[in-house]
Amino acid sequence: MFSKNSLPALAALAALVLVLNIPIRAGAASQKSLPAPGPDKGGLASLYPGDEGIERDPRVLFVDDFETGTVAQIGARWGSISKKENIKLSDDIHNNSPGNKSIHISKNGHLFTHTKGVDTIYTRFYVKFHERIGYVHHFVHLVADRTPMPWPKGGAGETPPGDAKFSTGIEPTGRWGKFPPPGVWNFYTYWHEMKTKWGSVFNGKQTQIQPGRWYCVEAKFKANTSPDKSDGEQAFWVDGELYGRFEGFRWRTTDKLKINSFWLLFYNTDQPARHNKDPRPESRVMEVWFDDVVIATEYIGPVRGKPKGGKKKATPSKSALLTPGLLIAEPGKAVFSEKFEQGAGNFKGGAVSNGGVDGSKAYAFGPKGASLWDTFSTEVKDSTTIRFKLKPLCEPGEVQVMIWSKKQKDNCRYKIGGLRKSQWRNVEFRAIEARVGWGMKGPSLEGDILDNIKLIFERGQDDRILLDDFEILK
Numbered sequence: 001m002f003s004k005n006s007l008p009a010l011a012a013l014a015a016l017v018l019v020l021n022i023p024i025r026a027g028a029a030s031q032k033s034l035p036a037p038g039p040d041k042g043g044l045a046s047l048y049p050g051d052e053g054i055e056r057d058p059r060v061l062f063v064d065d066f067e068t069g070t071v072a073q074i075g076a077r078w079g080s081i082s083k084k085e086n087i088k089l090s091d092d093i094h095n096n097s098p099g100n101k102s103i104h105i106s107k108n109g110h111l112f113t114h115t116k117g118v119d120t121i122y123t124r125f126y127v128k129f130h131e132r133i134g135y136v137h138h139f140v141h142l143v144a145d146r147t148p149m150p151w152p153k154g155g156a157g158e159t160p161p162g163d164a165k166f167s168t169g170i171e172p173t174g175r176w177g178k179f180p181p182p183g184v185w186n187f188y189t190y191w192h193e194m195k196t197k198w199g200s201v202f203n204g205k206q207t208q209i210q211p212g213r214w215y216c217v218e219a220k221f222k223a224n225t226s227p228d229k230s231d232g233e234q235a236f237w238v239d240g241e242l243y244g245r246f247e248g249f250r251w252r253t254t255d256k257l258k259i260n261s262f263w264l265l266f267y268n269t270d271q272p273a274r275h276n277k278d279p280r281p282e283s284r285v286m287e288v289w290f291d292d293v294v295i296a297t298e299y300i301g302p303v304r305g306k307p308k309g310g311k312k313k314a315t316p317s318k319s320a321l322l323t324p325g326l327l328i329a330e331p332g333k334a335v336f337s338e339k340f341e342q343g344a345g346n347f348k349g350g351a352v353s354n355g356g357v358d359g360s361k362a363y364a365f366g367p368k369g370a371s372l373w374d375t376f377s378t379e380v381k382d383s384t385t386i387r388f389k390l391k392p393l394c395e396p397g398e399v400q401v402m403i404w405s406k407k408q409k410d411n412c413r414y415k416i417g418g419l420r421k422s423q424w425r426n427v428e429f430r431a432i433e434a435r436v437g438w439g440m441k442g443p444s445l446e447g448d449i450l451d452n453i454k455l456i457f458e459r460g461q462d463d464r465i466l467l468d469d470f471e472i473l474k
């Protein structure tokens with residue numbers, strides 16, 4: 001690139017840069033070398049007055065200030081939006097807002113997104129509850145999910161396996177009627193070592209949340225550094241003040257499980273009004289505003305200062321799942337596929353039938369199941385995917401996929417619920433999601449060989465389900 005003779009000239013240039021303190025390259029790359037200011041120094045936000053340019057900091061994973069796009073466009077870049085009809089842009093903004101708009105959710109709704117998977121995550125958001133807010137059922141969550149999907153998964157009342165999932169919600173709670181709505185902040189956390197199947201609650205400083213007032217809420221979620229260490233942590237701040245720090249957790253049993261999902265959730269049922277003995281539940285207005293969401297690997301802090309031009313518009317982020325392969329390995333090549341056009345192939349237990357997808361042939365099987373043995377063999381990796389279509393010809397219950405594990409000397413299972421009579425359903429899951437035990441709480445198929453599969457269901461012996469477009473991908 002440079003001849004020997006140009007070296008002295010370069011040295012002179014370097015000296016000039018040093019003397020004049022000329023930034024060699026302003027922006028993202030140069031920030032990397034700066035230590036992140038901690039909570040006592042104002043966090044990452046102190047480096048970006050009015051949050052201007054914060055989205056370009058390499059430690060920042062996701063930003064949305066709701067200044068750009070329609071609600072539909074916001075939903076598209078987050079990856080998942082629910083109850084779109086309840087979500088609107090609003091001109092109600094917090095005092096320090098560097099923009100002009102916030103997002104408003106009434107009744108129920110969510111925005112759900114994914115970041116690159118990390119071991120420590122911080123989130124900051126601004127939030128305001130309606131002056132007549134009631135008690136809220138569930139609120140904003142951070143999630144570590146080994147097999148992320150574009151939409152949030154259920155899991156209420158289920159202890160997640162330590163290599164599959166852990167999550168925490170920063171939520172308002174009335175603490176059984178002790179505080180008026182919406183209550184005080186707490187963490188509501190799910191992980192493999194939680195004491196009850198309904199999760200664990202962590203109370204911090206119990207200061208009443210004032211309805212009708214904007215707050216800056218921040219949460220930290222740090223995974224344990226190795227599977228055998230109990231050094232995981234979580235903490236939350238309100239308006240920059242530490243309200244609670246909780247340490248000593250073994251959130252996960254494998255480093256492969258990363259924190260990678262953010263759920264801006266406003267979920268309401270009549271249950272919290274009952275639990276908190278709300279005397280006037282009918283008078284409540286379930287509405288909330290959010291703004292200035294930042295997710296990072298370092299402490300963020302409340303918005304500091306003003307943008308140069310008075311107001312700013314961030315370049316909003318998009319879900320990491322919208323970049324194929326970034327968050328979870330894409331399915332590999334097909335090692336087996338069957339469309340039943342030439343017969344049953346190696347499938348046993350059912351019979352080829354009309355009524356397949358788009359007028360093709362399908363495979364009809366009864367409660368005793370359809371199975372495949374000695375037809376394919378592939379090592380189970382994160383990318384290994386099982387994909388097929390099902391159409392029940394009866395009122396279906398749950399369909400169970402069973403895969404015999406030589407390693408575990410037991411069946412690994414994957415359950416398919418929510419099927420509807422006479423409707424095709426696309427089923428797709430990762431082989432590592434199949435687990436030993438009826439409750440799928442045992443070891444997964446990870447590191448095993450996938451060389452068999454069986455689908456069964458519990459119904460009358462004459463009931464049938466159609467199977468089509470079956471594929472196993474590496």
Ligand SMILES: [Ca+2]
Pocket residue numbers: 065066067097099100101102291292
């Ligand atoms: Ca805004």
